[in-house]
Amino acid sequence: MPRSQAASCHSLVVRLPGPVDAAELERRLRAGAAQAWPELAALRLWEEPLPFDAAHPAAASRARQEAERPLHATGLPLRAVLLRHRDGTADLVLVARHGVTLDGTSLVFGRADAAAGLPAGDRPTLEWGLGDPAAAGRTAEVPVPLPQHLPGDPALLAAATALVLARYGAGEPLDESQDAAALRARWEIDHGGPSTLAGIGVLVEDGRPGQWRLPYLAPALPGLLHFVRHPDGTVTGTLRHDRGDLAPAVAERFAAHVARVADQLAQAPDRPLETIELLAPEETERVLRLGVTPAVGSAEAAGRTLDGLFADVVRRRPEAIALTAGDTILSYAELDARAEHTAAGLRALGVAPGAMVGVALERDADLVVTLLGVLKAGCAYVPMDLRNPVERLRYTVQNAGAAVVVGSGDAFPDVEGVRVITPDALRSLGAGEPPAAPRPEDGSAPAYVIYTSGSTGRPKGVVVPHRNVAALIEATREDFGLDADDVWTLFHSSAFDFSVWEMWGCLLTGGRLVVVDYWTTRDTELFHTLLVRERVTVLNQTPSAFAQVVETDRRTPAELAVRLVVFGGEPLDVRMLAPWFARHSHTDCRLVNMFGITETTVHVTAHTVTPADVLAAGREVGPALPGWTLSVRDPRGRLLPIGAPGEICVGGAGVADRYLGLPELTAERFLTDPYGGGRVYRSGDRGRLRPDGSLDHLGRLDSQVKVRGHRIELDEIRNVLLSHPDVVGAATVLGHDTPGDAATARIDAYVALRGPAATADVLAHARGMLPAYMVPSTLTEVHAIPLTINGKVDTAALPAPSAAPAGQRAGDVPAGDAYDALTAQILKLWGHALNVDVTPNDNFFELGGNSLLVIRVLREMREQGLPKVTTQDFYRNSTAGRFIEVVRDAQA
Incomplete structure (x- = not known):
C-alpha cells in the first residue's frame, strides 16, 4: 500500500x-x-x-x-x-x-x-x-x-x-x-x-x-x-x-x-x-574503533627506506625487467646500477644526505632512474612539471631550498644559486666516484616533497617520509595480489602524487613498469593500444581519464589484460562504469575506488566497485586501509556519530610530516588527536561514516575542488587574479557545461577592474603564474563582486560567464553560411564540445578546452568520417583556422 x-x-x-x-x-x-x-x-x-x-x-x-x-x-x-x-x-x-x-x-x-x-x-x-x-x-x-x-x-x-x-x-x-x-x-x-x-x-x-x-x-x-x-x-x-x-x-x-x-x-x-x-x-x-583498520604485513617495513626495499627486489630478481620506456628496457640490476651512478653524481656535486633535489624531467626512463638515484643519495626528490609556468617552477625550487635540479638546462628557468644538470651529465659525473659507505636506513626521513594548490596564491610543499609509502605498499600488497607477474603503467606526472603509487607500487612488488610518454597519455587510442601491446595488468586512472578509456575500449575488439583498475584523484561517479561492466566481468577485472590526499600518502580507503554499486549510484569509498584510521568530526573537532556528515580526519601510517616551511598551517591541519591515537590530518573533505566502517565521500568543505584529478584551491586562483595591479575584486567558481559531466568541468573567474587593463591582460597574467589546469576557462568582467549579507561572495548573483575574455576573439570573420563545408563542420564540432559559438580565430584552450574535450572532439571527428588527427597535432594547432588546415591536408 x-x-x-x-x-x-x-x-x-x-x-x-x-x-x-x-x-x-x-x-x-x-x-x-x-x-x-x-x-x-x-x-x-x-x-x-x-x-x-x-x-x-x-x-x-x-x-x-x-x-x-x-x-x-x-x-x-x-x-x-x-x-x-x-x-x-x-x-x-x-x-x-x-x-x-x-x-x-x-x-x-x-x-x-x-x-x-x-x-x-x-x-x-x-x-x-x-x-x-x-x-x-x-x-x-x-x-x-x-x-x-x-x-x-x-x-x-x-x-x-x-x-x-x-x-x-x-x-x-x-x-x-x-x-x-x-x-x-x-x-x-x-x-x-x-x-x-x-x-x-x-x-x-x-x-x-x-x-x-x-x-x-x-x-x-x-x-x-x-x-x-x-x-x-x-x-x-x-x-x-x-x-x-x-x-x-x-x-x-x-x-x-x-x-x-x-x-x-x-x-x-x-x-x-x-x-x-x-x-x-x-x-x-x-x-573510533570502527574507523580503524589494523595494519597488515611486516612491521619491519616501517623502518625501511624505499631504496632499501628496492634493493631487496634487485637481489631477488636482478635479471627481471623492471622498466620499459619506449625503446628503453632496463632490468632491475640495470635500473639499480644507473640509479647508483645518479646518487654518486649528487655526492660529487656536494649534495648532502637530507637535502632536497629538484627533478624536472619528461616521463621517460631517466625520470625513474633519477627519482631512485635521489633516494639512494639519502635525499628527498621534489618533482616538478615542466609544463608549469616559469614563475611556479622558480617558486617551487626556491621554497624547497633545492640547490640542484635534475632537468634540461634549456627547459628549466635560471634560478640564482641553483644548478641545473641533465641526467646523463649527472651519471657521468658519478661514474668515477667510489661507492658510498653503507648508511643505516631511516624510514622517518623525507622521501619526497610534492607541491599542491594553496589558498594563499602559492603552492604548498607536503613532506612525506619513506615509511609512509612503505606502509601503503604493505597495506595493499596482499589484498590487491600485487606481485612480480604484474605490469603497471606510469601514466601520471611525477608532480602528481598518484605517480608515487604507480612507481613504487610496481617496483617494490617486483612488477614491470611501463612509462607512458606525455603525448600517449593525451591520446586515448594510443594509450589503449599500449595497454594491449604491453599486456598491462594494473591500471591507475582518474575517473575522468578512465571514461575515455571505456569509450575507446567499447569500440575496439582488442582484448585487454587488465585485472585491476584503481581510481583516485577525484570523486568517482559509478554510473559511468556501466558500459565497462557490460563488456568486462567484475570477477575478472577488479575496479577499486580509492579516496586519498597528498597529505596522507596518496590513498586512504579502498572500495571494490561492483555492478550493484552502479545501480545504487552511491558515494562509498570504502573503509580505511590497514594501518590508516578514519573519523568524521564537526567544526569544533568533536567526534560525530555514524551517518552524521562532517570533516574527514585521517590518522595512522599515512599522515605526512608537515608542510615545508609553513609551521602555522602545519599546526592547523596536522593535529595531535584529542581522542588519542597520535596525529590526525584535517582533510577539508566532507564525509560520513557507515555502520560497517566504510566512508562516504561528500565533497569539499572549503573552496578546494577537483578538476580532472587536479586538486585546486579556488582561492589560489583568486589571489593570483588579485595580484594584477588593475584588479580590485575577484571571484572564482566551479562550473560545468553539462551538469555531472566531468569532462566539461571548468573554472569560471570574475574580476572587477579599476584601470585600463582588459580581461585578456588579466588572463595572460594568470597564465604566467598558474599551471594550465588552473587557468580559468572564462574570465568575466563585473562592476563589483556581489557579496552576501555575511560579506562572502554571492555566487548565485554572479552573471553567466562570458564565452571568451574581451579582446581575445579578434578579427572579422565571415558569416556562418560563407564557410566551406569542412570549416563549418569543424567549427560545429568545437562549438558543441565547448558549448560556445566558435570562429576560425578562436583558440580551443582559451575557450575552455581541456585534454578530455580534445579526445572527445577527435573521437567525434572519426565518427563523422573525418581523417585521424593526433592529439599532438591538435595541441600544436589549437587555433580553429590552423586546425582546419591540418584536417584539410590530411584529407588531401
Whole structure:
C-alpha cells in the first residue's frame, strides 16, 4: 500500500475490561461517529476472538498489527475492530483518517482542523540517515531511552532534538555559546501539536491509562519522535521512521542522542551548549574503533627506506625487467646500477644526505632512474612539471631550498644559486666516484616533497617520509595480489602524487613498469593500444581519464589484460562504469575506488566497485586501509556519530610530516588527536561514516575542488587574479557545461577592474603564474563582486560567464553560411564540445578546452568520417583556422 496512504491515517488502541457487549459498542460507535461523519452511520464493528489472555505478548502484537493496517483509499474514513481475549477482556482498535478525531474515552468522534498536522510538500531527505532505498515505505520503530526523572516539557524535548540535528549538520546551525535555557525558549511548541525540525517531526501528547496511539501509521516525514506524558509523571518516547530514509542502526543512535542531550539540558539549564556531549564514552570508543583498520604485513617495513626495499627486489630478481620506456628496457640490476651512478653524481656535486633535489624531467626512463638515484643519495626528490609556468617552477625550487635540479638546462628557468644538470651529465659525473659507505636506513626521513594548490596564491610543499609509502605498499600488497607477474603503467606526472603509487607500487612488488610518454597519455587510442601491446595488468586512472578509456575500449575488439583498475584523484561517479561492466566481468577485472590526499600518502580507503554499486549510484569509498584510521568530526573537532556528515580526519601510517616551511598551517591541519591515537590530518573533505566502517565521500568543505584529478584551491586562483595591479575584486567558481559531466568541468573567474587593463591582460597574467589546469576557462568582467549579507561572495548573483575574455576573439570573420563545408563542420564540432559559438580565430584552450574535450572532439571527428588527427597535432594547432588546415591536408 502506498506510503502516503498510511501516513494519512492514525490509530488508537483501547483496552476494554470484560465482559464486552459488541452490539452495544457498535451502536455507540455509530452514534458518536455519525454526528460528524454521516456516512459512518452504517459503521460495522469487526470482531476477532484470540486464543490467549490479554497479558500474553501475542495480544499486544496482534493489536499493533491491526493498528498499523491503513484504510483503503476508497473505503470509509474509520475502521473499528474488536479483538477478544480468552480472559474476557478486549482491545478496541480504531483506525481513521487524520480528518477524524479519535477519543477513546467517550467514543465520540469529531472533525480535525488539519488533515495531517504536518506541513505538506516535497518530502525532505536526511543526509545523515543512510536509509536503504529498497526499503522505502517500510516503517520501523525504536524506543527513545529517556531517563525516568526527565520532565515532559515539549520545549525541552524539541530543543534537545534541534541540538542533535544541528550537530548532525541538519537544519539551522546553533549558537553554542548560549545556554540550555535560551535554547529551550526558542522551541516553545504547542502541547499536543506536531513540530517539524529538519525532516524530523516532534509530537508530545498526554497518555491515558489503557490506551496507546499511533499518530501516523507511516511517518509523514522521514522520522517522527512521539513522546507520551503519562499520569505517573514519566515520559516515554519512540522514533517511528521510514527505513528508506533512516537505517535502523542510525535511528537507534539518533534516538539515544536525543535522550542523552535532553537529560543534560534538563539537569543544567545554565550549561553552555558547547559543553553538551552527544556521544556517551562507550559510543565514542566504538565509533573510533570502527574507523580503524589494523595494519597488515611486516612491521619491519616501517623502518625501511624505499631504496632499501628496492634493493631487496634487485637481489631477488636482478635479471627481471623492471622498466620499459619506449625503446628503453632496463632490468632491475640495470635500473639499480644507473640509479647508483645518479646518487654518486649528487655526492660529487656536494649534495648532502637530507637535502632536497629538484627533478624536472619528461616521463621517460631517466625520470625513474633519477627519482631512485635521489633516494639512494639519502635525499628527498621534489618533482616538478615542466609544463608549469616559469614563475611556479622558480617558486617551487626556491621554497624547497633545492640547490640542484635534475632537468634540461634549456627547459628549466635560471634560478640564482641553483644548478641545473641533465641526467646523463649527472651519471657521468658519478661514474668515477667510489661507492658510498653503507648508511643505516631511516624510514622517518623525507622521501619526497610534492607541491599542491594553496589558498594563499602559492603552492604548498607536503613532506612525506619513506615509511609512509612503505606502509601503503604493505597495506595493499596482499589484498590487491600485487606481485612480480604484474605490469603497471606510469601514466601520471611525477608532480602528481598518484605517480608515487604507480612507481613504487610496481617496483617494490617486483612488477614491470611501463612509462607512458606525455603525448600517449593525451591520446586515448594510443594509450589503449599500449595497454594491449604491453599486456598491462594494473591500471591507475582518474575517473575522468578512465571514461575515455571505456569509450575507446567499447569500440575496439582488442582484448585487454587488465585485472585491476584503481581510481583516485577525484570523486568517482559509478554510473559511468556501466558500459565497462557490460563488456568486462567484475570477477575478472577488479575496479577499486580509492579516496586519498597528498597529505596522507596518496590513498586512504579502498572500495571494490561492483555492478550493484552502479545501480545504487552511491558515494562509498570504502573503509580505511590497514594501518590508516578514519573519523568524521564537526567544526569544533568533536567526534560525530555514524551517518552524521562532517570533516574527514585521517590518522595512522599515512599522515605526512608537515608542510615545508609553513609551521602555522602545519599546526592547523596536522593535529595531535584529542581522542588519542597520535596525529590526525584535517582533510577539508566532507564525509560520513557507515555502520560497517566504510566512508562516504561528500565533497569539499572549503573552496578546494577537483578538476580532472587536479586538486585546486579556488582561492589560489583568486589571489593570483588579485595580484594584477588593475584588479580590485575577484571571484572564482566551479562550473560545468553539462551538469555531472566531468569532462566539461571548468573554472569560471570574475574580476572587477579599476584601470585600463582588459580581461585578456588579466588572463595572460594568470597564465604566467598558474599551471594550465588552473587557468580559468572564462574570465568575466563585473562592476563589483556581489557579496552576501555575511560579506562572502554571492555566487548565485554572479552573471553567466562570458564565452571568451574581451579582446581575445579578434578579427572579422565571415558569416556562418560563407564557410566551406569542412570549416563549418569543424567549427560545429568545437562549438558543441565547448558549448560556445566558435570562429576560425578562436583558440580551443582559451575557450575552455581541456585534454578530455580534445579526445572527445577527435573521437567525434572519426565518427563523422573525418581523417585521424593526433592529439599532438591538435595541441600544436589549437587555433580553429590552423586546425582546419591540418584536417584539410590530411584529407588531401
